[in-house]
Amino acid sequence: MSENKPKIVVLGAGYAGMMTTKRLMQQFAPEEAEITLINKHNYHYQTTWLHEVAAGTIDVNRSRIMISDVINPKRVHLIYDTVKKINKADKTVQLENGKVDYDYLVVGLGFEKATFGIKGMEEHAFSIQSVDKSRLIRDHIEYQFARYRNEANPDSSMLTIIVGGAGFTGIEFLGELAERIPVLCKKYDIPRRDVRIIDIEAMETILPGFDEELLNYAKDSLEARGIEFKLGTMIKEVKADSVIVGEDNEEIKAGTIVWTGGVQANRIIGESGFELTKGKVNVDATLRAPGDEEVYMLGDCAWVMNNETGKPYPPTAQIAIQEADVCAHNIKTSIFGGTLQEFSFDDKGTVASLGGSDAMGTVFDGNKLYGLSASVMKNVIDDRYLFLLGGPMLVLRKGKFRPF
Missing domain, CATH: 3.50.50.100 (FAD/NAD(P)-binding domain)
Known part of the structure; x- marks a missing residue:
């Protein structure tokens, strides 16, 4: 050159x-x-799909795209x-x-x-931050199921999953966990009631930026599938196998702790x-x-x-x-x-996935969507990006065409 x-x-x-x-x-x-x-790395990954990788609801390679497949190395000097x-x-x-x-x-x-200075957060909490870190979360959760099934006197907290934060990533991750955990329970022959999924959020509400009707729909959907919420509750400290929360310094034991509360x-x-x-x-x-x-x-x-x-x-x-x-x-x-x-x-609108065929959000000047129609729109949004990046062939290879 x-x-x-x-x-x-x-x-x-x-x-x-x-x-x-x-x-x-x-x-x-x-x-x-x-x-x-x-x-x-020599690949680009869909950051907005990492919560699915972390939960184990999509294969890790589904979220990755080789850079040289969409950026012509003859036009752009690629340095890894x-x-x-x-x-x-x-x-x-x-x-x-x-x-x-x-x-x-x-x-x-x-x-x-971003740990906001919370003691132990950096050392002991997972984060949905990259392909490898998300894959580690997936593997760790399944490992806890395997331990629980094989140990003679397993600690019930092995199957407690704590998610810190109820913003976009946290809620979408909870939705995927709500879909994935029953599958793991069946695989390891563990009753669903033995598993706890707890979301801890310092604010009094989930999903700041959405109106009350939408966030109530999201919360009801997740609670119906076994997600517990502790809103208006701050995480004070994270330990290797527990978190300290609230003004009364309650300790909650857990086998998996995932922080989604800030970047x-x-x-x-x-x-x-x-x-x-x-x-x-x-x-x-x-x-x-x-x-x-x-x-x-x-x-x-x-x-x-x-x-x-x-x-x-x-x-x-x-x-x-x-x-x-x-x-x-x-x-x-x-x-x-x-x-x-x-x-x-x-602003073309925002749709949050709640796992499976459920979602909610707004599109086109604030029109609200719920359930299946919102989930379909979420897939359309994801596929539109793939089209902009790599055209119809990339959509066909990596796009989301879920059968409903």
């Missing part, structure tokens, strides 16, 4: 990174820019390596096995677990000198990091302000995908001239 071409480097192959790379390929001819995508640090002063990215320089940088390094930007962002607000970078309306006009922060690394509410948009997959369009446009504009575009979220 010619040395005088602008070098555009994308860090991370999540939703934002993958879609930005796709859009950059469309915005630039091969001779106009050198595009590099750097990712730890671990990012160690961003050096803003000399505009380089330090990798585990080398260094890459850039003219424009797109940071989509994703999230990591923050990859720690590399802060270590590289970017200013963080509650674990993320407040970007401007054009998605650039303050004081670094050549650096774009997307997805879980960034807070993007909603000017109507004065609050940041929640960093969802839908927003990350839309950010890619603005980012690619603005990089091209920065190189060739024109007007930078400001990000404006086009």
Whole structure:
């Protein structure tokens, strides 16, 4: 590649990174820019499917897509390596096995677990954070069933699963557990009543952002399938086999503890000198990091302000995908001239899966959906992303076509 071409480097192959790379390929001819995508693994995974991997309701390979299957290696330089640090002063990215320089940088390094200083959370709680961590949760839960079945005097708490947090990921994970646990009970010949699934949430409600009718539907659906809720209850401490909760410091024994209560930007962002607000970078309306006009922060690394509410948009997959369009446009504009575009979220609605054929949410200007129709819409939303990323063939290979 010619040395005088602008070098555009994308860090991370999540939703934002993958879609930005796709859009950059469309915005630039091969001779106009050198595009590099750097990712730890040679695959992209559907973050919004990881709760299913963790519960064991889908195979791990269903959630993974080989990067080279959707990003042409002849158009984009693919580097599979671990990012160690961003050096803003000399505009380089330090990798585990080398260094890459850039003219424009797109940071989509994703999230990591935010523990909020809760004692023992980092050491003892699982998190739905990556393919491997999600697979570990799945295997650990089944291992607890095998132990319970084979030990002479098993502790009943082996089959207690505690989920910390009742946000989107937590509720969707509970829905998948509600489907998976009866299957494991049958497999290991264990009565369903021996298993407890407890959700612990500091707020008085589940699913902030949904209206009362929708969240009541979700809670009723999950409780009907054996999920217990302890709302308005803070986790004070996590131990190897229990959690301490509430003002009275109640101890609840458990064989599996999964934290879904919060995420923050990859720690590399802060270590590289970017200013963080509650674990993320407040970007401007054009998605650039303050004081670094050549650096774009997307997805879980960034807070993007909603000017109507004065609050940041929640960093969802839908927003990350839309950010890619603005980012690619603005990089091209920065190189060739024109007007930078400001990000404006086009809310197409939000649907939360509750396991199996149950779901609930809103679509198209607040229209509410429940049950089967919501579940079908959830699949449509997931398949739409696959179509945008890899066209109809990817939808056919990886899409969700559940028989109802």
